[in-house]
Amino acid sequence: MGQKVLFFGDVGIDDTIALLFAYLSEGVDVIGIVACYGNVSKKQTTRNVRYLLEEVGRTDIPVMGGAEKPMTGEVPIYYPNVHGPEGLGPITPPPNEAAPLENFFQVISLIEEYDDLVIVNVGRMTSLATLFLLYPDTMKGIKSFYIMGGAFNVPGNVTPSAEANFYADPVAANIVMKYAERVFLFPLNVTEHAIVTPGMVNYVHAKGKAPLIKPLLDYYYEEFYKKMVPDIEGSPVHDALTLMGVEKKDICTFYRTRVAVEITGEARGLSIGDFRKSFEQDEFDGRPIHSVAISMNYFTFYQLFMSTMTGETF
Ligand code: RIB
Numbered sequence: 001m002g003q004k005v006l007f008f009g010d011v012g013i014d015d016t017i018a019l020l021f022a023y024l025s026e027g028v029d030v031i032g033i034v035a036c037y038g039n040v041s042k043k044q045t046t047r048n049v050r051y052l053l054e055e056v057g058r059t060d061i062p063v064m065g066g067a068e069k070p071m072t073g074e075v076p077i078y079y080p081n082v083h084g085p086e087g088l089g090p091i092t093p094p095p096n097e098a099a100p101l102e103n104f105f106q107v108i109s110l111i112e113e114y115d116d117l118v119i120v121n122v123g124r125m126t127s128l129a130t131l132f133l134l135y136p137d138t139m140k141g142i143k144s145f146y147i148m149g150g151a152f153n154v155p156g157n158v159t160p161s162a163e164a165n166f167y168a169d170p171v172a173a174n175i176v177m178k179y180a181e182r183v184f185l186f187p188l189n190v191t192e193h194a195i196v197t198p199g200m201v202n203y204v205h206a207k208g209k210a211p212l213i214k215p216l217l218d219y220y221y222e223e224f225y226k227k228m229v230p231d232i233e234g235s236p237v238h239d240a241l242t243l244m245g246v247e248k249k250d251i252c253t254f255y256r257t258r259v260a261v262e263i264t265g266e267a268r269g270l271s272i273g274d275f276r277k278s279f280e281q282d283e284f285d286g287r288p289i290h291s292v293a294i295s296m297n298y299f300t301f302y303q304l305f306m307s308t309m310t311g312e313t314f
């Protein structure tokens, strides 16, 4: 079996592609999923993840309801234009009203079951930050954290300077950057280059191992990315790249720096690292040094994505 992973996400198209990768991968074994608010509500992301698990025959994986609002105290703003009104593009998952939404406490007993658990967080960081505030000793036992968020010295995707996961709850992102150790951070610097083209989608679909990939990624490309970035050649799979990093770390090269997140004002959600070459690194407030992915090997990404999604050798 692969590396045990506890997955935190705002399960829309991106997160679902990551979970499909995990489902087909021998290198990663998801042992629980925390569904949080994000581009759509927590109620919807919980419904989406249960639908996905039904589709792939993995309803044995426990689903826990995460945060439904950010730590900023704001009412969450949803972005149905990104992943569709229900988060899964053209797919409308059936309602599942009986499913529990307030069972986050189960995360702790799940974490305690494993000795070398990795946490992957590819949505807002509210639920993960809550764990650092309430269970700091338990969190010391986590082997490492793979996190999608931030944009270092490159444009953001919700504001000129901020990436969506950091922007939506900058308080939580800053707590995680301050208290988590052994962090591998996957910002837009790399995730924007993890492009899956329509040709790749059609090939994977034809092989029949990865359900849902075609309706999800066709929608993502046609209805969102092509409209936002007309010359883009496919859809960046931000969250899948982050999860793929667990299986193959050398898919990216990493720069070691402390990270802080701007909480208010025009630069809200801005990710700050110390990229100066000729100075001692700034100690910020003594926070740990993280591994920030700054470049990606597209060929390695392509090979791993295509071989996992098709079962063929690339
Ligand atoms: O900025 C990209 C991130 O925002 C991805 O995790 C996507 O799923 C959304 O949550």
Ligand code: CA
Pocket (backbone or CB within 6 Å): 009, 010, 012, 014, 015, 038, 122, 123, 239
């Ligand atoms: Ca996400």
